[in-house]
Amino acid sequence: MARQFVQRLFRVLFFLYTHSLNHHPRYPPLLTATACSGIVAFTRQWITLCYPSRAIRAAFWLSPLLTCAVGILLVLIGSAASLGIALIVLVFAFVQSLYACWVNPRFNYAIKVLSVSTAFLPAKTTALVVVSILTSLMYCSFLVILLSLIWSMQVMKNTLQVTVARIKYLHFACRGDMGTRVALRDTIKHLMGNILIGSTLVPIITVIRGSARAIRLVAGGTDEFLCSCANCYSAIASKLVTYGNKWGFVQVGVYNKGFVQASMDTWETFMRVGLEPLIDSDLTGSFCFLSGIAGGAVCTLVGGTWTLVVHKNYVTEVSIYAFLIGYLKCRIAMAWPQACVSAYYVAYADNPHSLWLDPTIPVRIQQLQRYGT
Numbered sequence: 001m002a003r004q005f006v007q008r009l010f011r012v013l014f015f016l017y018t019h020s021l022n023h024h025p026r027y028p029p030l031l032t033a034t035a036c037s038g039i040v041a042f043t044r045q046w047i048t049l050c051y052p053s054r055a056i057r058a059a060f061w062l063s064p065l066l067t068c069a070v071g072i073l074l075v076l077i078g079s080a081a082s083l084g085i086a087l088i089v090l091v092f093a094f095v096q097s098l099y100a101c102w103v104n105p106r107f108n109y110a111i112k113v114l115s116v117s118t119a120f121l122p123a124k125t126t127a128l129v130v131v132s133i134l135t136s137l138m139y140c141s142f143l144v145i146l147l148s149l150i151w152s153m154q155v156m157k158n159t160l161q162v163t164v165a166r167i168k169y170l171h172f173a174c175r176g177d178m179g180t181r182v183a184l185r186d187t188i189k190h191l192m193g194n195i196l197i198g199s200t201l202v203p204i205i206t207v208i209r210g211s212a213r214a215i216r217l218v219a220g221g222t223d224e225f226l227c228s229c230a231n232c233y234s235a236i237a238s239k240l241v242t243y244g245n246k247w248g249f250v251q252v253g254v255y256n257k258g259f260v261q262a263s264m265d266t267w268e269t270f271m272r273v274g275l276e277p278l279i280d281s282d283l284t285g286s287f288c289f290l291s292g293i294a295g296g297a298v299c300t301l302v303g304g305t306w307t308l309v310v311h312k313n314y315v316t317e318v319s320i321y322a323f324l325i326g327y328l329k330c331r332i333a334m335a336w337p338q339a340c341v342s343a344y345y346v347a348y349a350d351n352p353h354s355l356w357l358d359p360t361i362p363v364r365i366q367q368l369q370r371y372g373t
Contacts, residue, residue, distance in 0.1 A: 028306070029302075029303040029304075029306040029307045029310070029318050029322070032302060032303060032306060033299040033300070033302050033303030033318075033321075033322035033325060033326065034299075034322075034325050036298060036299050036302045036303075036326070037295060037296075037298075037299045037322075037325050037326040037329040037330070038329060040294075040295040040298050040299070040326060040329070040330060041295060041329045041330050041332065041333035042333070044291055044295060044330055044333050044334065045333040045334075045336075048114075048118075048291075048334070048337055049118065052111055052114045052115045052118065052337075053111045053115075055114075055287075055291075056107060056110055056111055056114065056283070056287050057107065058294075059287050059290040059291045059294060060096075060099075060100040060103070060107075060286075060287070060290055061100060062294050063096055063100075063290040063291075063293045063294040063297070064093045064094075064096040064097040064100065065093075066293075066294050066297035066298060066301070067089060067092055067093035067096060067293060067294075067297050068089075068090060068093040069297065069301055070089055070297045070300045070301060070304070070319070070323070071086045071087075071089035071090035071093060072086075073300070073301060073304050073305065073308070073319065074086035074089060074304075074316070074319065076308065077308065077312065077315045077316060079316065081316055082315070082316045085316070085320075096290065096293070099286075103283055103286070106281060106283055107283070109283075109360075109364050109367075110282070110283035110284065110287065112360050113282070113284065113341055113344065113360060113361075114284065114287070114337060114340075114341060116344065116358055116360055117168065117172075117337070117340040117341045117343070117344035118336075118337055118340045118341075120171060149324065149325075149328070150324065150328065151199070153328035153329075153331070153332060154199045154203065154328075155195060155196060155199045156332055157328075157331055157332045157335045158195045158198055158199050158202075158249060158335075159184075159187055159188070159192070159195055160332065160335040160336060160339070161246075161249050161335045161336075161338055161339040161342070162187050162191060162195060162249050162250075162252055162253040162339075163180070163183045163184045163187045163253065163339075164180075164183075164335070164336045164339035164340065164343075165249055165250045165253050165254075165339040165340075165342050165343045165346075166178065166183050166186075166187070166250075166253030166254050166343075167180060167183050168339060168340050168343035168344070169250055169253070169254050169343040169346060169347050170254070171343075172343055172344055172347035172348075172354075172356060172357060173347045173350065173351065173354065173356065174356065175356055183253070187253065190256060191252055191253065191256065194252045194257075194258055194259040194262070195249075195252070195259075197258075197259045197260070198244065198248065198249060198252065198259040198263075201243070201244035201259070201260075202244055202245065202246055204244075205237075205240045205241055205243075205244045205245070206246075208236075208237050208240060209237040209238075209240070209241055211233075211237075212230075212233050212234040212236070212237035212238075213234070213237075215229075215230045215233060215234075216230040216231070216233075216234050218230075241267065242263065242264055242267045242268075243260050243263055243264060244259070244260065244263050245263045245266070245267060246285070246338070246342060247263070247266045247267070247270070247279070247342050247345065247346060248260075248262040248263030248264075248265075248266050248267075249262070249339075249342065250262075250266065250339075250342050250343050250346040251265060251266055251346065266346060266349070269346070269349040269350060270345075270349050272349075273348075273349050273352050274365065275345065275348070275349055275361075275365075277368055278345075278361065278364060278365060278368065279345065281368070282341070282345075284337065284338060284341040285338070287334075287337075288331060288334040288335075288337070288338050289331075291330050291331075291333075291334050292326075292327040292328070292330040292331040292334065293327060294330070295326040295327060295329060295330030295333075296322075296323040296324065296325075296326035296327030296330070297323065297326070298326060299322040299323060299325055299326030300319045300320075300322045300323040300326065302322065303318050303319065303321075303322035304318060304319035304322060307319070344357075344361075345361070348361050
């Protein structure tokens with residue numbers, strides 16, 4: 001009886017879904033953009049695994065170009081809303097270009113860290129990422145509520161990150177080996193509560209910290225009042241990051257700690273061994289973010305161009321939704337290199353004199369102390 005009920009329910013839902021496709025001209029472009037996001041995510045994962053140097057450089061240089069192309073597409077729409085969004089997008093593309101030029105001297109170190117941390121990929125990690133991408137692909141195809149989509153993709157990304165980080169930490173710390181299936185099962189069974197908390201706190205604190213840095217750069221040192229306000233806001237952001245940061249996911253997976261406690265312990269360890277300047281200048285997070293931006297831009301160009309030709313009234317909303325789908329899908333695909341690098345840093349912080357780790361981090365610390373770049 002239960003099986004028949006489930007089959008009937010699925011048939012009804014599938015009928016309603018396919019019936020809605022025939023009456024909403026925005027759905028085919030969105031579904032095409034969703035499929036495109038899967039292709040882009042798989043491609044990005046493969047390039048990162050096989051050619052980390054090209055992957056990092058491509059993310060930093062292609063993302064501004066693709067974002068600019070999205071801005072041009074929005075200008076072509078011609079509506080007031082699309083023109084306003086286009087202005088923001090074009091400014092964002094320009095900022096990305098400036099940022100890529102600014103961090104260009106750090107590319108070699110970022111490539112080295114990514115290459116070292118992903119050199120020995122845990123067994124079945126690729127399969128785990130593929131399953132995550134396919135799951136998110138099916139989820140996006142049903143066009144669920146936007147906030148639910150963002151939340152679910154964030155949780156999925158962090159679940160993958162905790163699983164891979166645990167395996168990689170054991171490898172870096174003591175050359176231990178752990179099955180991916182066992183790690184994933186333990187993560188889902190015991191750690192989902194902490195992952196949900198982290199999925200809520202980390203994006204909020206990241207936005208606060210990023211805005212604090214931007215305000216501090218804009219304020220400069222010319223105006224005493226603005227400078228003091230910027231310093232105060234920056235101090236608050238620096239305090240908040242100790243209670244919730246992406247590095248805490250490593251200790252969540254390894255030691256089964258609460259997320260806040262894991263974040264505090266990890267950050268305290270970073271401070272004790274002098275890793276904070278290196279962590280602040282790490283480009284892995286920017287690499288993953290810009291990879292997501294590039295993926296979202298590709299999906300926007302695919303879905304938005306189609307809708308512009310077929311049904312212009314829906315172009316703006318289709319473009320926004322397609323961007324979010326592509327961005328979130330690529331962020332899931334980039335969760336495993338983020339996890340590998342996080343585990344690499346945390347393993348070093350826990351034991352800086354470990355014989356299992358290469359000298360990449362100590363050499364970089366010496367360079368920062370000597371040259372400041």
